[in-house]
Amino acid sequence: MDVKVMFLSNIEVKSFIIKYIGLFLVSLMLSLGVSFLSVNIIKNKVVENNQALIGNIISENPNMESNIVSIITQGNSKENLELGKEILEKYNYDNRISLRNEPIITSSIKSLFNLNALLIFVIFVMIFALVIYYLKKIYNDIKDMTDYVYNSSEGRNFEMNNKNQEGQIGLLKTELLKMTTVLKEKVELLNKEKIFLNDTISDISHQLRTPMTSLIILNDLMYEDIPKETKIEFLDKIKSQLKRMEWLIKSMLKLSKLEAKVIDFKNEKVNINELIKRSLQPNLIPIELKNIDLSINGDKNIYYIGDINWSTEALVNVIKNCVEHTPKGGKLQINYDQNPLYSEIVIKDSGEGIDKNDLPNIFKRFYKGKSSTKEDSVGIGLAMAKSIIESQNGDIYVKSEKNKGAEFHIILHKTYGD
Known part of the structure; x- marks a missing residue:
């Protein structure tokens, strides 16, 4: 399977992507909300500025009320646009004017900056919280596995948390449990084999002690001045003991192989x-x-x-x-x-x-x-x-x-x- 496909099919990666997409959608909605508020702030300033403008003009020329109001409220009259441009250009008010010299923008910029700063801060906090959440989760899993390995190596029992969780970390925990179980079984088997070997050697030594003692006694007696018939009798006994020892050693070796499970039946x-x-x-x-x-x-x-x-x-x-x-x-x-x-x-x-x-x-x-x-x-x-x-x-x-x-x-x- 392709590494990229395996990566994307991982349960932890899927979970992170889903949460990240959710966070992105929330950020998008917040951004739209802030844009709407920003436009609304500028709108309020424009309305306020137009209200002041109409008030000043009408106070001097009351008969121009209907013309001025229709231009501001409907925005469909551009007959004297060029004249207005010429007049305002005399005072350096055109498209090249700096934002800080535009009174509407100047009076709104603080509110706009605060809104955008708040938006950036909220998005940062949400992304930071998401990253911390996953880092903490991964850290806890790694610490849990580290504690498990440490306690297992010291021969102490330790219960690992979330042993059956999904994903690569869950799979790693399962394989870790399998590995430590196999190692424990091998250690126990080695200890049993040591005990078995020790018992086998002790048993062979114990079982051979009696015939060996008899052989030593009979052998010593053979040096004595004894009749030929007695020597023949002793030789027969020695032969009998040697056969018994041979049978015993063969039987012990067979039994040891059987109990050690080294025979292929x-x-x-x-x-x-x-x-x-x-x-x-x-x-x-x-x-x-x-x-x-x-x-x-x-x-x-x-x-x-x-x-x-x-x-x-x-x-x-x-x-x-x-x-x-x-x-x-x-x-x-x-x-x-x-x-x-x-x-x-x-x-x-x-x-x-x-x-x-x-x-x-x-x-x-x-x-x-x-x-x-x-x-x-x-x-x-x-x-x-x-x-x-x-x-x-x-x-x-x-x-x-x-x-x-x-x-x-x-x-x-x-x-x-x-």
């Missing part, structure tokens, strides 16, 4: 039946060893949009948790279905259930239930599952009662175009 068509089959593979041996009755129910053609690899990681952890808490000869049911809004996977075990006090914290990382008997449990699997599912526009929650098993519900919401 794929948006592909995922068959839920295939997803469940993949997720069961790492858990088939424990299921078989514990003789758990496994049942899977659902339409094999149901799908959702997501990342099958990360989704498998989530389901593996949920199924692993259910298998670990299911007794020998227990049951594990996996049901899945869909409706127009979402797809749902329900994983139900017949284990000891979850205490109601533990339910609100079950998906927090490194949380171990008060009734948990697994010493090597870290409490990271369900937290990772929750992060993965929520990162794919999903939800997860659990229903459970003590001694009645646990029921995990995984909701995968559909997006437009699914």
Whole structure:
């Protein structure tokens, strides 16, 4: 758009032009009024002068009254105009006479000057008032924005006036509000990231402390004079601890990436039946060893949009948790279905259930239930599952009662175009 067109379409410019035109019309009317008064003043002086002239002539020549009066009142007799010119020229009274030597003008000039001076003063005051009005308005808006920026930079709340006003200043205020909001969000995000990084480092340090201590003790014992069988046993324990540390570090890194939202999840068509089959593979041996009755129910053609690899990681952890808490000869049911809004996977075990006090914290990382008997449990699997599912526009929650098993519900919401 042309700059000139944008300028003229501006609400503040429009308002100023309208008020200026109104002021011009008022000034024009005042000017016409002053002109009328000026003419009226001169008219009064001319009438007064003619009255004095007729009085002097008629007092000397009464018989000339009708002729003189008709000339003055009607102004249509110019028979003796040249004679009058000749007579008055003898006294230097003609078109070249100075204004200050003309008695009518001289007697009227003060009144005319005062009227015009008053007109100029009134017009000046009106223009000055209009300019001051707009300057004050602009100054107040600038001061308001300056105060807002200053208080925002100091971390104090400040309510800006006329946030929704029209025009370029209103647009500037809106953009300023947007900018400060974005900056505040970024500052908050940076603070959260600092806290998150600090917590992550603390968690990794805490979780590695126990296996590291075990490794140091076992390593020191290896220097002792001990039987070969004991050394082999210690080496097996060291190997086991190293594997545990490797798993823990990998899991922590995955969880940290998930919670920091730095992973790009794929948006592909995922068959839920295939997803469940993949997720069961790492858990088939424990299921078989514990003789758990496994049942899977659902339409094999149901799908959702997501990342099958990360989704498998989530389901593996949920199924692993259910298998670990299911007794020998227990049951594990996996049901899945869909409706127009979402797809749902329900994983139900017949284990000891979850205490109601533990339910609100079950998906927090490194949380171990008060009734948990697994010493090597870290409490990271369900937290990772929750992060993965929520990162794919999903939800997860659990229903459970003590001694009645646990029921995990995984909701995968559909997006437009699914």
